[in-house]
Amino acid sequence: MQRSMTLFFKYVSLNMLGMLGISFYILADTLFIAQALGSTGIAALNLSIPAFGIIHGFGLMLGLGGATRYKILLSQNKVTESRRVYSQTFLFAVIMGLIFMAIGLFGAAPMARALGADAETFEMTTVYLRTILTFAPFFVVNNMLLSFVRNDGDPSLAMYGMVIGSVLNVVLDYIFIFPLGMGMFGASLATSVSPIFSLMILSIHFFKPTNQLKLTFQKIEGWLIRDVTYLGASAFINELSASIVMFSFNTIIFSLEGNDGLAAYGIITNIAFVVMSLFAGVAQGAQPLLSESFGLKNLKQMKQVLFLSLVTTLIVSLTVYGGTALFTEQIISAFNSDQNAHIATMATYGLLIYFAGFIFAGMNTILTSYFGATDQPNRALFFSLLRGGLIIIPLALILSHYYGMIGVWSSYVITEALILIIVASVINPNKRIKKTK
DSSP states (O other), X not given: OHHHHHHHHHXXXXXXXXXXXXXXXXXXXXXXXXXXXXXXXXXXXXHHHHHHHHHHHHHHHHHHHHHHHHHHHHHTTOHHHHHHHHHHHHHHHHHHHHHHHHHHHHHHHHHHHHTTOOTTTHHHHHHHHHHHHHTHHHHHHHHHHHHHHHHXXXXXXXXXXXXXXXXXXXXXXXXXXXXXOOHHHHHHHHHHHHHHHHHHHHGGGGGSTTOOOOOOOOOOOHHHHHHHHHHTHHHHHHHHHHHHHHHHHHHHHHHHHHHHHHHHHHHHHHHHHHHHHHHHHHHHHHHHHHHHHHHHTOHHHHHHHHHHHHXXXXXXXXHHHHHHHHSHHHHHHHHOTTOOHHHHHHHHHHHHHHGGGHHHHHHHHHHHHHHHHTTOHHHHHHHHHIIIIIHHHHHHHHHHHXXXXXXXXXXXXXXXXXXXXXXXXXXXHHHHHHHHO
Protein backbone atom coordinates (compact mmCIF):
# COMPACT_ATOMS: atom_id res chain seq x y z
CA MET A 1 0.00 0.00 0.00
CA GLN A 2 2.84 2.37 0.90
CA ARG A 3 4.52 1.98 -2.51
CA SER A 4 1.21 2.53 -4.34
CA MET A 5 0.49 5.68 -2.34
CA THR A 6 4.00 7.05 -2.89
CA LEU A 7 3.90 6.47 -6.64
CA PHE A 8 0.32 7.74 -6.85
CA PHE A 9 1.00 11.04 -5.14
CA LYS A 10 4.22 11.49 -7.14
CA TYR A 11 2.57 10.98 -10.52
CA VAL A 12 -0.73 12.67 -9.70
CA SER A 13 0.66 15.72 -7.89
CA LEU A 14 3.15 16.41 -10.70
CA ASN A 15 0.53 15.97 -13.38
CA MET A 16 -2.02 18.12 -11.52
CA LEU A 17 0.58 20.89 -11.27
CA GLY A 18 1.24 20.60 -14.98
CA MET A 19 -2.44 20.65 -15.89
CA LEU A 20 -2.98 23.53 -13.48
CA GLY A 21 -0.28 25.42 -15.37
CA ILE A 22 -2.05 24.80 -18.68
CA SER A 23 -5.42 25.85 -17.31
CA PHE A 24 -3.81 28.90 -15.70
CA TYR A 25 -2.69 30.26 -19.04
CA ILE A 26 -6.16 29.68 -20.48
CA LEU A 27 -7.61 31.57 -17.53
CA ALA A 28 -5.05 34.36 -17.89
CA ASP A 29 -5.83 34.52 -21.60
CA THR A 30 -9.51 35.00 -20.76
CA LEU A 31 -8.81 37.66 -18.13
CA PHE A 32 -6.55 39.64 -20.46
CA ILE A 33 -9.07 39.44 -23.30
CA ALA A 34 -11.86 40.51 -20.92
CA GLN A 35 -9.88 43.58 -19.84
CA ALA A 36 -8.69 44.55 -23.34
CA LEU A 37 -11.63 43.53 -25.56
CA GLY A 38 -14.62 43.36 -23.19
CA SER A 39 -17.60 41.03 -23.46
CA THR A 40 -17.32 40.84 -27.26
CA GLY A 41 -13.82 39.43 -26.92
CA ILE A 42 -15.02 36.86 -24.36
CA ALA A 43 -17.88 35.84 -26.66
CA ALA A 44 -15.47 35.43 -29.61
CA LEU A 45 -13.09 33.37 -27.48
CA ASN A 46 -15.96 31.17 -26.34
CA LEU A 47 -16.97 30.54 -29.95
CA SER A 48 -13.39 29.52 -30.80
CA ILE A 49 -12.85 27.11 -27.92
CA PRO A 50 -14.64 24.12 -29.59
CA ALA A 51 -12.09 24.10 -32.44
CA PHE A 52 -9.22 24.35 -29.97
CA GLY A 53 -10.80 21.49 -28.00
CA ILE A 54 -10.77 19.22 -31.06
CA ILE A 55 -7.05 19.86 -31.67
CA HIS A 56 -6.31 19.33 -27.99
CA GLY A 57 -8.44 16.18 -27.92
CA PHE A 58 -6.75 14.66 -30.95
CA GLY A 59 -3.34 15.05 -29.30
CA LEU A 60 -4.70 13.53 -26.08
CA MET A 61 -6.22 10.61 -27.99
CA LEU A 62 -2.91 9.72 -29.62
CA GLY A 63 -0.95 10.40 -26.45
CA LEU A 64 -3.11 8.49 -23.98
CA GLY A 65 -3.94 5.67 -26.39
CA GLY A 66 -0.38 5.24 -27.60
CA ALA A 67 1.21 5.68 -24.18
CA THR A 68 -1.23 3.24 -22.56
CA ARG A 69 -0.37 0.53 -25.08
CA TYR A 70 3.31 1.46 -24.75
CA LYS A 71 3.21 1.11 -20.93
CA ILE A 72 1.36 -2.21 -21.00
CA LEU A 73 3.89 -3.66 -23.47
CA LEU A 74 6.85 -2.21 -21.55
CA SER A 75 5.61 -3.72 -18.26
CA GLN A 76 5.59 -7.09 -20.07
CA ASN A 77 9.21 -6.54 -21.27
CA LYS A 78 8.12 -6.21 -24.93
CA VAL A 79 10.54 -3.35 -25.64
CA THR A 80 10.67 -3.66 -29.45
CA GLU A 81 6.88 -3.64 -29.75
CA SER A 82 6.56 -0.68 -27.36
CA ARG A 83 9.04 1.41 -29.38
CA ARG A 84 7.16 0.59 -32.55
CA VAL A 85 3.98 1.95 -30.96
CA TYR A 86 5.81 5.17 -30.07
CA SER A 87 7.20 5.71 -33.58
CA GLN A 88 3.88 5.05 -35.30
CA THR A 89 2.02 7.36 -32.94
CA PHE A 90 4.56 10.18 -33.31
CA LEU A 91 4.53 10.09 -37.12
CA PHE A 92 0.73 10.00 -37.27
CA ALA A 93 0.54 12.96 -34.87
CA VAL A 94 2.71 15.03 -37.20
CA ILE A 95 0.55 14.15 -40.22
CA MET A 96 -2.69 15.08 -38.45
CA GLY A 97 -1.18 18.32 -37.16
CA LEU A 98 -0.33 19.35 -40.71
CA ILE A 99 -3.90 18.63 -41.82
CA PHE A 100 -5.25 20.90 -39.07
CA MET A 101 -2.77 23.57 -40.17
CA ALA A 102 -4.10 23.47 -43.73
CA ILE A 103 -7.66 23.84 -42.45
CA GLY A 104 -6.64 26.91 -40.47
CA LEU A 105 -4.84 28.57 -43.35
CA PHE A 106 -7.66 28.13 -45.83
CA GLY A 107 -10.86 27.64 -43.83
CA ALA A 108 -10.79 29.82 -40.70
CA ALA A 109 -13.49 32.25 -41.90
CA PRO A 110 -16.07 29.61 -42.91
CA MET A 111 -15.37 27.82 -39.64
CA ALA A 112 -16.03 31.01 -37.66
CA ARG A 113 -19.42 31.37 -39.35
CA ALA A 114 -20.24 27.71 -38.73
CA LEU A 115 -19.42 28.13 -35.04
CA GLY A 116 -21.98 30.92 -34.76
CA ALA A 117 -19.98 34.15 -35.05
CA ASP A 118 -22.12 37.17 -35.94
CA ALA A 119 -21.07 40.55 -37.36
CA GLU A 120 -19.88 41.67 -33.95
CA THR A 121 -17.67 38.66 -33.17
CA PHE A 122 -16.73 37.38 -36.66
CA GLU A 123 -13.37 39.13 -37.13
CA MET A 124 -11.95 38.23 -33.71
CA THR A 125 -13.21 34.65 -33.94
CA THR A 126 -11.60 34.21 -37.37
CA VAL A 127 -8.26 35.61 -36.20
CA TYR A 128 -8.19 33.33 -33.15
CA LEU A 129 -9.10 30.23 -35.16
CA ARG A 130 -6.58 30.90 -37.94
CA THR A 131 -3.71 31.37 -35.51
CA ILE A 132 -4.50 28.38 -33.30
CA LEU A 133 -4.97 26.01 -36.25
CA THR A 134 -1.79 27.18 -37.96
CA PHE A 135 0.19 26.05 -34.92
CA ALA A 136 -1.78 22.79 -34.62
CA PRO A 137 1.23 20.48 -35.32
CA PHE A 138 2.90 21.74 -32.15
CA PHE A 139 -0.27 21.30 -30.06
CA VAL A 140 -0.88 17.74 -31.29
CA VAL A 141 2.73 16.53 -30.97
CA ASN A 142 3.14 18.19 -27.57
CA ASN A 143 0.02 16.53 -26.13
CA MET A 144 1.12 13.21 -27.56
CA LEU A 145 4.70 13.47 -26.27
CA LEU A 146 3.63 14.54 -22.77
CA SER A 147 1.87 11.21 -22.27
CA PHE A 148 4.78 9.16 -23.60
CA VAL A 149 7.39 10.95 -21.48
CA ARG A 150 5.18 10.49 -18.40
CA ASN A 151 4.67 6.79 -19.18
CA ASP A 152 8.40 6.38 -19.81
CA GLY A 153 9.01 7.13 -16.14
CA ASP A 154 9.60 10.88 -16.27
CA PRO A 155 6.51 12.59 -14.79
CA SER A 156 8.63 15.44 -13.38
CA LEU A 157 9.86 16.50 -16.82
CA ALA A 158 6.32 16.26 -18.22
CA MET A 159 5.20 18.60 -15.44
CA TYR A 160 8.04 21.05 -16.13
CA GLY A 161 7.16 21.06 -19.81
CA MET A 162 3.54 21.95 -19.09
CA VAL A 163 4.28 24.54 -16.40
CA ILE A 164 7.17 26.37 -18.12
CA GLY A 165 5.26 26.56 -21.40
CA SER A 166 2.24 27.91 -19.56
CA VAL A 167 4.16 30.54 -17.58
CA LEU A 168 5.90 31.83 -20.71
CA ASN A 169 2.52 31.97 -22.44
CA VAL A 170 1.07 34.19 -19.69
CA VAL A 171 4.06 36.54 -19.95
CA LEU A 172 3.74 36.76 -23.74
CA ASP A 173 -0.03 37.12 -23.41
CA TYR A 174 0.39 40.27 -21.37
CA ILE A 175 3.13 41.70 -23.63
CA PHE A 176 1.25 41.04 -26.88
CA ILE A 177 -2.15 42.29 -25.67
CA PHE A 178 -1.22 45.36 -23.63
CA PRO A 179 2.19 46.96 -24.40
CA LEU A 180 2.11 45.87 -28.07
CA GLY A 181 -1.67 46.26 -28.50
CA MET A 182 -2.01 43.16 -30.71
CA GLY A 183 -5.54 42.36 -29.48
CA MET A 184 -7.03 38.96 -30.28
CA PHE A 185 -4.13 38.03 -32.56
CA GLY A 186 -1.71 38.65 -29.70
CA ALA A 187 -3.76 36.44 -27.36
CA SER A 188 -3.95 33.59 -29.86
CA LEU A 189 -0.26 33.90 -30.80
CA ALA A 190 0.86 33.70 -27.16
CA THR A 191 -1.26 30.57 -26.68
CA SER A 192 0.07 29.06 -29.90
CA VAL A 193 3.76 29.33 -29.04
CA SER A 194 3.38 27.73 -25.59
CA PRO A 195 3.57 24.11 -26.89
CA ILE A 196 6.85 24.98 -28.63
CA PHE A 197 8.43 25.85 -25.29
CA SER A 198 6.96 22.68 -23.78
CA LEU A 199 8.44 20.54 -26.58
CA MET A 200 11.86 22.07 -25.97
CA ILE A 201 11.66 20.99 -22.32
CA LEU A 202 10.39 17.49 -23.18
CA SER A 203 13.28 16.95 -25.62
CA ILE A 204 15.61 16.72 -22.60
CA HIS A 205 14.16 13.26 -21.93
CA PHE A 206 15.77 11.86 -25.07
CA PHE A 207 19.26 12.57 -23.69
CA LYS A 208 18.65 10.74 -20.41
CA PRO A 209 20.05 7.21 -19.90
CA THR A 210 16.61 6.00 -18.75
CA ASN A 211 14.99 6.97 -22.07
CA GLN A 212 13.25 4.07 -23.81
CA LEU A 213 11.61 6.18 -26.54
CA LYS A 214 13.38 5.54 -29.84
CA LEU A 215 11.95 7.14 -32.98
CA THR A 216 12.39 5.28 -36.27
CA PHE A 217 10.85 6.45 -39.54
CA GLN A 218 8.57 3.76 -40.91
CA LYS A 219 5.46 3.25 -42.96
CA ILE A 220 2.25 3.99 -41.08
CA GLU A 221 0.49 0.73 -40.19
CA GLY A 222 -3.27 1.09 -40.21
CA TRP A 223 -3.99 -1.68 -37.70
CA LEU A 224 -1.62 -0.21 -35.10
CA ILE A 225 -2.97 3.32 -35.50
CA ARG A 226 -6.50 1.93 -35.17
CA ASP A 227 -5.48 0.20 -31.94
CA VAL A 228 -3.92 3.38 -30.53
CA THR A 229 -6.77 5.67 -31.55
CA TYR A 230 -9.40 3.22 -30.32
CA LEU A 231 -7.66 2.85 -26.97
CA GLY A 232 -7.41 6.64 -26.61
CA ALA A 233 -10.70 7.44 -28.32
CA SER A 234 -12.42 8.24 -25.04
CA ALA A 235 -10.03 11.18 -24.52
CA PHE A 236 -10.85 12.54 -27.96
CA ILE A 237 -14.56 11.93 -27.51
CA ASN A 238 -14.41 13.79 -24.21
CA GLU A 239 -12.90 16.82 -25.92
CA LEU A 240 -15.08 16.51 -29.01
CA SER A 241 -18.17 16.10 -26.86
CA ALA A 242 -17.17 19.13 -24.81
CA SER A 243 -16.83 21.10 -28.05
CA ILE A 244 -20.19 19.87 -29.34
CA VAL A 245 -21.84 20.62 -26.00
CA MET A 246 -20.26 24.07 -25.94
CA PHE A 247 -21.45 24.75 -29.49
CA SER A 248 -24.95 23.57 -28.55
CA PHE A 249 -24.94 25.62 -25.36
CA ASN A 250 -23.70 28.65 -27.30
CA THR A 251 -26.62 28.25 -29.72
CA ILE A 252 -29.20 27.75 -26.95
CA ILE A 253 -27.83 30.57 -24.79
CA PHE A 254 -27.55 32.99 -27.71
CA SER A 255 -31.22 32.35 -28.55
CA LEU A 256 -32.12 33.09 -24.92
CA GLU A 257 -29.83 35.98 -23.97
CA GLY A 258 -27.69 36.99 -26.99
CA ASN A 259 -24.02 37.98 -26.60
CA ASP A 260 -24.54 38.82 -22.91
CA GLY A 261 -25.50 35.19 -22.34
CA LEU A 262 -22.42 34.01 -24.24
CA ALA A 263 -20.24 36.27 -22.10
CA ALA A 264 -21.75 34.79 -18.90
CA TYR A 265 -21.23 31.27 -20.24
CA GLY A 266 -17.67 32.24 -21.18
CA ILE A 267 -16.93 33.10 -17.54
CA ILE A 268 -18.25 29.72 -16.39
CA THR A 269 -16.57 27.60 -19.07
CA ASN A 270 -13.15 29.13 -18.59
CA ILE A 271 -13.19 28.55 -14.84
CA ALA A 272 -14.68 25.10 -15.44
CA PHE A 273 -11.75 24.38 -17.75
CA VAL A 274 -9.38 24.89 -14.80
CA VAL A 275 -11.37 22.48 -12.61
CA MET A 276 -11.69 19.83 -15.33
CA SER A 277 -7.94 20.15 -15.94
CA LEU A 278 -7.36 19.19 -12.30
CA PHE A 279 -9.57 16.13 -12.74
CA ALA A 280 -7.70 15.28 -15.94
CA GLY A 281 -4.45 15.72 -14.02
CA VAL A 282 -5.51 13.06 -11.51
CA ALA A 283 -6.71 10.72 -14.29
CA GLN A 284 -3.60 11.12 -16.46
CA GLY A 285 -1.31 10.84 -13.45
CA ALA A 286 -2.99 7.60 -12.36
CA GLN A 287 -3.05 6.13 -15.89
CA PRO A 288 0.57 4.84 -16.01
CA LEU A 289 0.07 3.12 -12.64
CA LEU A 290 -3.26 1.57 -13.68
CA SER A 291 -1.81 0.38 -17.01
CA GLU A 292 1.24 -1.09 -15.26
CA SER A 293 -0.99 -2.84 -12.70
CA PHE A 294 -3.10 -4.25 -15.51
CA GLY A 295 -0.04 -5.43 -17.46
CA LEU A 296 1.34 -7.16 -14.35
CA LYS A 297 -2.12 -8.47 -13.29
CA ASN A 298 -1.67 -6.70 -9.94
CA LEU A 299 -5.28 -6.37 -8.74
CA LYS A 300 -4.34 -4.97 -5.32
CA GLN A 301 -2.39 -2.04 -6.74
CA MET A 302 -5.08 -1.36 -9.34
CA LYS A 303 -7.77 -1.07 -6.64
CA GLN A 304 -5.56 1.15 -4.48
CA VAL A 305 -4.80 3.57 -7.32
CA LEU A 306 -8.46 3.72 -8.35
CA PHE A 307 -9.59 4.39 -4.77
CA LEU A 308 -7.00 7.13 -4.23
CA SER A 309 -7.98 8.75 -7.54
CA LEU A 310 -11.66 8.91 -6.62
CA VAL A 311 -10.99 10.30 -3.16
CA THR A 312 -8.65 12.95 -4.59
CA THR A 313 -11.19 14.18 -7.14
CA LEU A 314 -13.93 14.29 -4.50
CA ILE A 315 -11.76 16.50 -2.27
CA VAL A 316 -10.90 18.77 -5.22
CA SER A 317 -14.54 19.15 -6.32
CA LEU A 318 -15.81 19.96 -2.82
CA THR A 319 -12.99 22.46 -2.26
CA VAL A 320 -13.69 24.18 -5.59
CA TYR A 321 -17.42 24.43 -4.92
CA GLY A 322 -16.85 25.83 -1.45
CA GLY A 323 -14.40 28.44 -2.76
CA THR A 324 -16.75 29.38 -5.59
CA ALA A 325 -19.69 29.84 -3.23
CA LEU A 326 -17.61 32.09 -0.96
CA PHE A 327 -16.06 34.25 -3.69
CA THR A 328 -18.72 34.25 -6.44
CA GLU A 329 -18.94 38.03 -6.68
CA GLN A 330 -15.17 38.55 -6.85
CA ILE A 331 -14.74 35.82 -9.49
CA ILE A 332 -17.39 37.31 -11.77
CA SER A 333 -16.13 40.85 -11.29
CA ALA A 334 -12.66 39.84 -12.52
CA PHE A 335 -14.08 38.73 -15.87
CA ASN A 336 -16.94 41.22 -16.21
CA SER A 337 -14.82 44.27 -17.08
CA ASP A 338 -17.89 46.14 -18.40
CA GLN A 339 -19.60 45.62 -15.01
CA ASN A 340 -22.70 44.46 -16.86
CA ALA A 341 -25.31 43.68 -14.18
CA HIS A 342 -27.24 41.28 -16.41
CA ILE A 343 -24.11 39.24 -17.18
CA ALA A 344 -23.24 39.19 -13.47
CA THR A 345 -26.68 37.86 -12.50
CA MET A 346 -26.61 35.07 -15.10
CA ALA A 347 -23.04 34.09 -14.19
CA THR A 348 -23.87 34.01 -10.46
CA TYR A 349 -26.66 31.48 -10.91
CA GLY A 350 -24.51 29.62 -13.42
CA LEU A 351 -21.53 29.21 -11.09
CA LEU A 352 -23.61 28.00 -8.15
CA ILE A 353 -25.67 25.52 -10.16
CA TYR A 354 -23.24 24.35 -12.87
CA PHE A 355 -20.32 23.82 -10.47
CA ALA A 356 -22.37 21.39 -8.34
CA GLY A 357 -21.93 19.00 -11.26
CA PHE A 358 -18.19 18.76 -10.59
CA ILE A 359 -18.84 16.42 -7.67
CA PHE A 360 -20.09 13.83 -10.19
CA ALA A 361 -17.94 14.92 -13.17
CA GLY A 362 -14.67 14.35 -11.29
CA MET A 363 -15.55 10.74 -10.50
CA ASN A 364 -16.80 10.15 -14.05
CA THR A 365 -13.49 11.43 -15.41
CA ILE A 366 -11.54 8.98 -13.25
CA LEU A 367 -13.75 5.99 -13.99
CA THR A 368 -13.78 6.62 -17.75
CA SER A 369 -9.99 6.93 -17.69
CA TYR A 370 -9.76 3.69 -15.69
CA PHE A 371 -11.51 1.79 -18.49
CA GLY A 372 -9.06 3.12 -21.07
CA ALA A 373 -6.00 2.51 -18.88
CA THR A 374 -6.99 -1.14 -18.35
CA ASP A 375 -7.55 -1.90 -22.04
CA GLN A 376 -11.35 -1.58 -22.04
CA PRO A 377 -11.81 0.89 -24.92
CA ASN A 378 -15.43 -0.10 -25.58
CA ARG A 379 -16.59 0.97 -22.13
CA ALA A 380 -14.37 4.05 -22.09
CA LEU A 381 -15.80 5.13 -25.44
CA PHE A 382 -19.40 4.39 -24.44
CA PHE A 383 -19.28 6.41 -21.24
CA SER A 384 -17.46 9.24 -23.00
CA LEU A 385 -20.31 9.38 -25.52
CA LEU A 386 -22.83 9.43 -22.69
CA ARG A 387 -20.96 12.35 -21.12
CA GLY A 388 -21.12 14.12 -24.45
CA GLY A 389 -24.20 15.09 -26.37
CA LEU A 390 -26.25 11.93 -26.02
CA ILE A 391 -27.85 13.03 -22.75
CA ILE A 392 -26.93 16.63 -22.02
CA ILE A 393 -28.00 18.25 -25.32
CA PRO A 394 -31.60 16.93 -25.34
CA LEU A 395 -31.81 17.66 -21.62
CA ALA A 396 -30.55 21.23 -22.10
CA LEU A 397 -33.07 21.84 -24.90
CA ILE A 398 -35.97 20.61 -22.78
CA LEU A 399 -34.96 22.32 -19.53
CA SER A 400 -34.05 25.62 -21.21
CA HIS A 401 -37.50 25.69 -22.82
CA TYR A 402 -39.19 25.58 -19.42
CA TYR A 403 -36.63 27.20 -17.11
CA GLY A 404 -34.44 29.38 -19.35
CA MET A 405 -30.82 29.79 -18.25
CA ILE A 406 -31.45 27.94 -14.98
CA GLY A 407 -32.43 24.93 -17.09
CA VAL A 408 -29.24 25.19 -19.14
CA TRP A 409 -27.02 25.17 -16.04
CA SER A 410 -29.00 22.36 -14.40
CA SER A 411 -28.71 20.04 -17.41
CA TYR A 412 -24.97 19.60 -16.73
CA VAL A 413 -25.48 18.56 -13.10
CA ILE A 414 -28.26 16.09 -13.89
CA THR A 415 -26.32 14.53 -16.78
CA GLU A 416 -23.15 13.87 -14.76
CA ALA A 417 -25.17 12.45 -11.82
CA LEU A 418 -27.06 10.03 -14.09
CA ILE A 419 -23.85 8.83 -15.76
CA LEU A 420 -22.11 8.23 -12.43
CA ILE A 421 -24.95 5.92 -11.39
CA ILE A 422 -24.61 3.96 -14.64
CA VAL A 423 -20.80 3.71 -14.48
CA ALA A 424 -20.80 2.62 -10.83
CA SER A 425 -23.18 -0.22 -11.67
CA VAL A 426 -20.83 -1.88 -14.20
CA ILE A 427 -17.28 -1.33 -12.87
CA ASN A 428 -15.65 -4.50 -11.49
CA PRO A 429 -11.81 -4.65 -11.26
CA ASN A 430 -11.93 -8.24 -9.89
CA LYS A 431 -13.72 -9.52 -12.97
CA ARG A 432 -11.39 -7.55 -15.29
CA ILE A 433 -8.22 -9.15 -13.91
CA LYS A 434 -9.72 -12.68 -13.94
CA LYS A 435 -10.69 -12.33 -17.62
CA THR A 436 -7.12 -11.51 -18.67
CA LYS A 437 -5.37 -14.27 -16.73
